[in-house]
Amino acid sequence: MRTRRIGSALSVGVLLAAALTAGVAPAGAETTGERPLAVGRDGAVVSDTLESTEAGIAVLRRGGTAADAAVAVAATLGVTDPFVAGLGGGGFFVHYDARTRKVSTIDGRETNPMAGDETMFIDPATGQPYPFDRAVTSGLSVGVPGMLATWERALQRWGTRDLGELLRPAIRVAEDGFLLDDAVRRQIVSNAERLAQFTSSAELFLPGGAVPEVGTLMRNPDLADTYREIAARGTDAFYSGPIGRDMVDAVRTPPLAPDATIDPPAGLMTEADVEAYRTIDRAPTHVRYRGYDVYGMAPASSGGITVGEALNILERFDISGMDRAQALHHYLEASRLAFADRNRYIGDADFVDVPQRQLLSDRYARQRACEIDPAAAGVSPVAPGNPFGGGACKQTGTATPSKPEGTHTNHFVVSDRWGNVVSYTNTIEQLGGSGIVVPGRGFLLNNELTDFNFAPTQGDAPDPNLPAPGKRPRSSMSPTIVLHHGKPFLAVGSPGGSTIITTVLQILVNRIDLGMSLPEAIAAPRATQRNTPTTLAESGFINAPTGARLAALGHTFTTSTGIGIAAGLEFGPRGLVTAVGEPTRHGGTSAAVVRPARR
Numbered sequence: 001m002r003t004r005r006i007g008s009a010l011s012v013g014v015l016l017a018a019a020l021t022a023g024v025a026p027a028g029a030e031t032t033g034e035r036p037l038a039v040g041r042d043g044a045v046v047s048d049t050l051e052s053t054e055a056g057i058a059v060l061r062r063g064g065t066a067a068d069a070a071v072a073v074a075a076t077l078g079v080t081d082p083f084v085a086g087l088g089g090g091g092f093f094v095h096y097d098a099r100t101r102k103v104s105t106i107d108g109r110e111t112n113p114m115a116g117d118e119t120m121f122i123d124p125a126t127g128q129p130y131p132f133d134r135a136v137t138s139g140l141s142v143g144v145p146g147m148l149a150t151w152e153r154a155l156q157r158w159g160t161r162d163l164g165e166l167l168r169p170a171i172r173v174a175e176d177g178f179l180l181d182d183a184v185r186r187q188i189v190s191n192a193e194r195l196a197q198f199t200s201s202a203e204l205f206l207p208g209g210a211v212p213e214v215g216t217l218m219r220n221p222d223l224a225d226t227y228r229e230i231a232a233r234g235t236d237a238f239y240s241g242p243i244g245r246d247m248v249d250a251v252r253t254p255p256l257a258p259d260a261t262i263d264p265p266a267g268l269m270t271e272a273d274v275e276a277y278r279t280i281d282r283a284p285t286h287v288r289y290r291g292y293d294v295y296g297m298a299p300a301s302s303g304g305i306t307v308g309e310a311l312n313i314l315e316r317f318d319i320s321g322m323d324r325a326q327a328l329h330h331y332l333e334a335s336r337l338a339f340a341d342r343n344r345y346i347g348d349a350d351f352v353d354v355p356q357r358q359l360l361s362d363r364y365a366r367q368r369a370c371e372i373d374p375a376a377a378g379v380s381p382v383a384p385g386n387p388f389g390g391g392a393c394k395q396t397g398t399a400t401p402s403k404p405e406g407t408h409t410n411h412f413v414v415s416d417r418w419g420n421v422v423s424y425t426n427t428i429e430q431l432g433g434s435g436i437v438v439p440g441r442g443f444l445l446n447n448e449l450t451d452f453n454f455a456p457t458q459g460d461a462p463d464p465n466l467p468a469p470g471k472r473p474r475s476s477m478s479p480t481i482v483l484h485h486g487k488p489f490l491a492v493g494s495p496g497g498s499t500i501i502t503t504v505l506q507i508l509v510n511r512i513d514l515g516m517s518l519p520e521a522i523a524a525p526r527a528t529q530r531n532t533p534t535t536l537a538e539s540g541f542i543n544a545p546t547g548a549r550l551a552a553l554g555h556t557f558t559t560s561t562g563i564g565i566a567a568g569l570e571f572g573p574r575g576l577v578t579a580v581g582e583p584t585r586h587g588g589t590s591a592a593v594v595r596p597a598r599r
């Protein structure tokens with residue numbers, strides 16, 4: 001059963017405040033339900049839901065590694081957080097190995113079917129790109145899921161347990177059910193119209209044709225059976241077996257309800273596409289920032305490069321010596337510049353030449369940093385720079401606007417008693433993905449291919465993120481691990497589409513430059529500048545005294561009700577780990593440790 005929160009928002013706030021003051025969580029509070037902060041040893045998990053965090057902690061308690069626990073967490077999230085996680089999606093897995101002291105990554109991003117070329121999002125009836133929303137709720141947007149293959153690869157590299165054993169907690173929750181909370185209910189409400197278009201989706205999420213009430217026991221026996229089949233037959237059941245076949249059928253011939261009002265463009269995925277899916281072991285991105293080594297995700301995600309470039313730009317300035325408004329001004333401006341470069345240069349590096357080394361060089365950071373005016377906000381869209389030389393301060397490239405992107409996924413972090421660390425962001429793209437549940441299988445399919453640009457966006461310059469057969473759409477996911485003197489210091493990440501990048505960046509700046517603890521760095525009000533004319537910001541950011549001072553510099557704000565849902569770990573001396581979720585965003589998230597610290 002799910003206990004979404006312990007007590008009221010006040011008690012969570014008091015818990016957080018007490019822990020911030022004392023540096024440890026109150027003893028005895030660790031097992032009483034969902035809480036956003038835990039401090040202790042021998043392993044830790046922070047994830048969106050209580051069940052998924054508990055599944056990971058149980059694996060760690062029995063001696064599993066961080067990778068083992070991560071698979072249990074991810075599979076359980078597929079049950080309890082079905083609109084942002086699960087078998088129908090993909091993601092990026094970043095891992096620190098305590099034995100080799102190396103950070104490695106697995107790219108489990110969805111791939112485009114081989115039949116999908118540059119014109120796939122052009123409506124043949126009009127010759128124009130499909131309206132974004134029409135493409136979202138369709139088989140056409142579904143990429144070949146990399147989720148299960150990522151779990152398998154992580155276990156091959158760093159696991160000690162069978163996949164089947166690690167699926168057990170998820171099977172139990174799917175079978176027994178969990179109590180619907182307000183956060184997931186709101187996700188059903190906002191997707192109800194789309195879900196009603198497909199018989200399988202309506203059956204699972206709109207039982208009796210209505211949105212279930214808070215407190216309803218949500219069971220998913222189909223998903224329990226799907227996991228059981230994978231446990232018994234391995235990942236082949238998915239990639240070259242009956243589950244994959246059912247998925248391809250759902251993509252090509254979605255189970256439209258008799259009274260459906262949509263006419264979705266047809267999906268292109270074949271069984272051969274599914275069988276050909278492979279994860280990729282990639283070298284992480286790396287920048288040094290004020291003595292810390294920051295590792296992130298290389299393309300197909302733009303996360304690692306964009307966070308890294310922005311940090312490199314910020315390193316040119318004495319941010320901690322500035323007053324707060326100037327520091328935030330520089331944070332926003334560095335992000336504005338890095339996003340112009342992201343949009344211009346980053347796509348799947350197996351298909352386009354991404355100038356990663358140049359974009360992450362100190363020389364280029366100097367070239368970009370000199371564009372920041374301490375007295376005035378930049379006017380977006382600002383032009384991308386030229387990472388191939390020149391070194392001139394002012395650039396003359398074409399400025400192009402950023403396109404809208406979805407804002408949902410999930411991020412979780414795990415550590416174990418040996419000091420291994422996982423930072424894993426995974427998603428089905430938009431909240432509810434394509435809206436299509438695979439009939440009889442209990443999981444939603446992604447709409448990840450809408451992360452491609454439907455038509456060229458870069459004027460006369462080539463667009464790095466157009467679709468191509470087998471290509472991975474550009475992501476913003478930014479699972480990050482930071483080392484200090486060669487040892488883990490932080491693991492952090494967030495959902496939120498392209499706001500993921502700024503959320504991770506802002507948390508790092510808050511923690512490293514602005515003197516905040518990790519709980520403070522995560523709880524602090526957020527703003528996200530992605531080379532757009534106005535900056536999206538939470539009201540706490542806009543209404544703070546610094547908000548007015550930023551406005552005086554020319555920043556304009558659009559209010560957001562919430563940016564990101566971060567999860568982080570900070571590693572202290574003698575194996576102490578501080579596990580930090582969100583105290584209020586998304587109704588609060590769930591942090592736990594294996595052996596809580598006592599005062």
Ligand code: GLU
Binds near residue numbers: 407408430475496498
């Ligand atoms: N599809 C998004 C990305 O890869 C993540 C999902 C989201 O948060 O919107 O960047």
